[in-house]
Amino acid sequence: MTQIVFFILSLGTIIGALGTIxxxxxxxxAMWMISTFVSMAGLFVMLNAPFVAMLQIIVYAGAIAILILFVMMLMDRRVLNNKERFNPQYFWGIILGVGLFSDLAVLAFKFRINITNAGKSLTLHGSNTKMVGDVLFKHYLFPFEIIAIILLIALIGAIxxxxxxxEEAR
Amino acid sequence: MMVVIWGVVKFIVLLVLLSVYVLFMTWFDRKVIARMQNRVGPKLIGFHGLWQPLADTIKSFWKEDSIPRGSYRFLFWLAPIIFTTCAFAISFVVPFAPPIKIAGGVLHFSVVNINVAVLFVFAFLGLASFGVLFAGIASGGSKYPYIGSQREGAQMISYEIILALTLLNPILMSQSLNFETIVAAQTHHLWYAFYQPVAFVCYLIAMFAVSAKVPFDLPEAESEICCGYFVEYSGMKMGLFPFAQYIVLLVMSAIMVLMFLGGWTGPFWSGGFIAGFIWYWVKVAFFVFLFTWAWGTLPRYRYDQLMDIGWKILLPISVLNIFWTGFALSAHLPFF
Incomplete structure (x- = not known):
């Protein structure tokens, strides 16, 4: 049962990713990209990480995808639809993608990944939302704050x- | 296996109940607003026009379904489906009655009782706004839907932040993301509205903006952009948009009651299922009525005013309020 759900979700992720490009x-x-995010959230739920799953939907599907759509809506749609699908450098992307895929395939073959374990969470059990907060705000408080400041600097820099x-605008 | 069967049963019951609720909510809205404007409202079909919504539904099923020529057909079909599905999905985690202890355990009156329920609500509120955005995009460059859905996107992003920041206060105080635990935490103290009056008021304002109702109904402002994002829709596809909006409205009221007003507890005569049920639904019905009341009485805000209220007033206030809550909780101030 878990295997079937896992394969449906991973198929959704891959089809969504292919559809996006x-x-x-x-x-x-954009629609396919959102479906990828939602399927990935489903995979997180299967790994007993509901907190990460919900953040995945809120941040990626809810906020970032809306912003991307928003930018596309502000552009002229004739310009948007006449764009080339790939830029001239697609060759490097293909090499990188194939390399990464074969790398993962070799790893999976070498470690003899057991396909019957697909979709089972082997390390986490039960709800761990509280644990995420504990680890983040007790053990890793300093790095967490540093990251927050770096993000703030990036935000101010963008503005x-x-x-x-x-006067310049005039 | 029993869990799955129970889930499916609850799901079907909720689907039917919410559909019936939406039907009679349209009647209620029309009747209340008619009274406010010194009219009679629907009265011909059935007792005080009670079967009017049924007649309207049957009519809209047989209407001609027109799709504009330049539209993206698939997205045009998908938009109302996304909106309605996500609106229903939000209602799955909200308990609609106090839990009962039975022989095998506890019977929860939400379809699923998960530990991250509040986050689930935010996640699917964000996804629901894609229905509106796609409706505007798919309408084939028609300008009013386009403007309407742009407004919805900006409004949703800015006010979901405020919604999250205000709801963070009850979450901090009860240290839980589960609605039933939060209600249980309020039985030991006063209701959280008394500890968090600022967050309560901010949530009340953000609630109207998120469900896109008067005075913040800018995505579908009739007098400016003649119905906003669903101008090009007709028949039942058009009907699905207000349908989902009524569900979002009910869920927002229910969350307000659960987080700030103690859910199924009351100042007197509490305890027991029936008392809790009545208290809960009296409070929820008040907020649902509040939406209709505002519709009948308030004028619409301008768009820049809406953005100013969100980013320049509500956001700083709610951030400061979180600082205050954190300080009060960690310093163990009296009453906290």
Whole structure:
């Protein structure tokens, strides 16, 4: 039962990812991307990590995908639909993708991954939302705060770079 | 296996009950607003027009279904489906009655009783707004749906932040993300609305914005952009949008009652299933009525005013409120 659910979800993830890069229409690409995020959230739920799953949907599908769609809506849709699907450097992307895939395939073959364990959570048991908070705010508090400050700097930098002064704009 | 069967049974019951609720909610809205405007409202079909929504539904099923020529057909079909599905999904984690202890354990009155229920609500609220966004995009460059769905996207992003920040206060105080645990935590103290009046008011404002109702119904402002994101829709596909909106409205009211007003506890005559049930639904019905009341009385805000309220007033206030809650909890102030 868990295996079937696992394969459905992973199939959804892969089809969504393929749809994202192969669709001619940018809006359909966005739709496929959201379906990828939601399927990945399903995989997280199967790994007994409901907190991560919910954050996956809230942050990626809820916030980032909406922002991407929003930017696409502000563009002219004739420009958007006449764009080339791949840029001239797609060759390097293919090499990298094939290399990564064969790497993972070799690893899976060498370690003899047991396919009957597909979809089973072997390390985590039960709800661990509280544990995430404990680990994040007790053991790793300092790195956590550093990351927060770095993100804040990036945010302010983006505002400074894009905002023009009143006089410059005239 | 029993869990799955129970889940399916609860799911079907909830589906039927919510559909019936939406049907009669349209009647209720029309009747209340008619009274506020010194009219009679629907009265011809059935007792005080009670069967009017049924007649409307039958009518909209047989309406001609027109799809604009330049539209993205698949997205055009998908948009109302996404919106309705996600609205129903939100209602799955909300308990609609106090839990009962039975022989085998505890009977919960939500379809699934999960530990991350509050996060689940946020996740599917975000996904539901894709229905509106896709509706605007798929309408084939028609400008009013386009503007309407852009407004919905911006409104959803800004007000979901405020919703999350205000709900963080009850979560911090009860140290749980499960609605039933949060209600149980409020039985030991006063209701959280008394500890967190600021968060309560901020949530009340954000609730109207998230469910896109008057005074913040900018995505579908009739007088400006003539119905916003579902202008191009017709028949039952058009009907699905208000349908999902009524469900979101009910769920938002229910969350308000669960998080801030003690759920099924009352100041007197509490304890027992029937008392809890009545207390809970009286409170929820009040907030559902509040939406209709606002619809009948308040004017619509301008779009820049909406954004100013969200980012310049509510966001700083709710962030400061979280600091205060954290300080009060860690310093063990009296009453906390």
């Amino acid at each position: 192969l669709c001619k229409n940018a809006y359909y690409s 400074v770079l894009t905002k023009k002064d009143e």
